[in-house]
Amino acid sequence: MASHASRFRSALAAALLGGTALAAVPAGTAHAAPPVRDRVTVTVDGSPAYALAGDLTSGAIAVLDNVATYETDRIEGTGTLPGARGGTASVSFEIAREGFSLKGEFTLEDPGAGVAISADVDGGVTVPDTATVRWEGRGEVRSGDRAAGRRVTFTIRDRRPDPGDHAVRFTHAGQQRNAVLRLPDDYDGTPRPALFHFPGLLETPGIAEWYGRMADYARTRGFIMVTPEHHGIGWQGVLGGTPGPDVDDPGFVRRLQDILVDRFNADPRRLYASGMSNGGFFTSKMACENERFAAYAPVAGQLNDPGACAPGRHVPIVLVHGDGDFVVPYGTVRPALEFWLRNNGCGTESVATPLPDIAPDDNTTVVRHDHPGCPSGAPVTLYEIKGGGHNWPGGTPFLGPFLGGTTYDIDANAVIWDFVSRHRLP
Numbered sequence: 001m002a003s004h005a006s007r008f009r010s011a012l013a014a015a016l017l018g019g020t021a022l023a024a025v026p027a028g029t030a031h032a033a034p035p036v037r038d039r040v041t042v043t044v045d046g047s048p049a050y051a052l053a054g055d056l057t058s059g060a061i062a063v064l065d066n067v068a069t070y071e072t073d074r075i076e077g078t079g080t081l082p083g084a085r086g087g088t089a090s091v092s093f094e095i096a097r098e099g100f101s102l103k104g105e106f107t108l109e110d111p112g113a114g115v116a117i118s119a120d121v122d123g124g125v126t127v128p129d130t131a132t133v134r135w136e137g138r139g140e141v142r143s144g145d146r147a148a149g150r151r152v153t154f155t156i157r158d159r160r161p162d163p164g165d166h167a168v169r170f171t172h173a174g175q176q177r178n179a180v181l182r183l184p185d186d187y188d189g190t191p192r193p194a195l196f197h198f199p200g201l202l203e204t205p206g207i208a209e210w211y212g213r214m215a216d217y218a219r220t221r222g223f224i225m226v227t228p229e230h231h232g233i234g235w236q237g238v239l240g241g242t243p244g245p246d247v248d249d250p251g252f253v254r255r256l257q258d259i260l261v262d263r264f265n266a267d268p269r270r271l272y273a274s275g276m277s278n279g280g281f282f283t284s285k286m287a288c289e290n291e292r293f294a295a296y297a298p299v300a301g302q303l304n305d306p307g308a309c310a311p312g313r314h315v316p317i318v319l320v321h322g323d324g325d326f327v328v329p330y331g332t333v334r335p336a337l338e339f340w341l342r343n344n345g346c347g348t349e350s351v352a353t354p355l356p357d358i359a360p361d362d363n364t365t366v367v368r369h370d371h372p373g374c375p376s377g378a379p380v381t382l383y384e385i386k387g388g389g390h391n392w393p394g395g396t397p398f399l400g401p402f403l404g405g406t407t408y409d410i411d412a413n414a415v416i417w418d419f420v421s422r423h424r425l426p
Contacts, residue, residue: 087112193270200277238281302336314378322388347373359408
């Protein structure tokens, strides 16, 4: 009887050999920058009532999310804003998820109005709109010499996103769609490049990050890391994507591109795409259809239908694949590579460079194949991982050794970012 591992490998390989094609949808454009300051609204019921609403004049309130659940995980920070009766009010939030709810403390000081508020938050936080959180509960309100328990409400519009993890949630083609992103440690609202990573079959964004550490790599290198969630077990329109309701994955990606530019001020000339396995197939599909990405990096999942691909432009692309990959065999690389070389007008010359075997215990080596005949702005590069299986180079093996060898002679995160970051759209 076959083992659980072998049955999984067979099922995964079978799934990757049975997709259907989807039609392309024209891409949109977006160029707006995010608002400059966060906005805070505070109200107190009773007599005398109190209300304060305004944009922060200093400081910031960070609303950060959990990459596994897409739920708000932390609300923290301090800031000042114009007081209700002149002068300056100050607010502070120290709230974090504990178990199933958000808990912590909120305070406000408004000397001009003679009001001070402190509230212990224990649940009751809602997300009524994009980048918005609201809480309603009991707090201690001091007004002049009096103090009393009153009903307090605060609303935060996180209009200037802060470094850390953020969830994007919206409905597209009748389906709830999700993505997570990491803003780098030095994010300050200025335009940044953004790398989209499309997870493989059965991978959520959280799982992809656990095994690949892509967002961890991005956080100190100044770019935005975006990981969308596919609908069902994989991306539709390519091998492995189970046919189902028409979720319009290409349109979902274009909406995400709009959101990255509009809300997070991603540089529209420096958007890039990568993907693993079924996500690599989908990355290659995007290289055929989505002209808003400046460069592409499919890993262990190359272009599976060259005859249906018509980019209408030269495409900078780096292919990464193991020659011991039995899930997506290395033989699938050659047709894809030849297509991109023809598409980019690269000619037939190839230069193979063995890379240093810095991790001899992993039983792999890496050869980089360059093509010097390619136009300077449209290189085609292949990293052949000798002995490599169906795993993310430099990452944690998805199923230990069951999907083949994992190389540590290269780090896919570094290889991809080094390649794509050299390119930008006109």
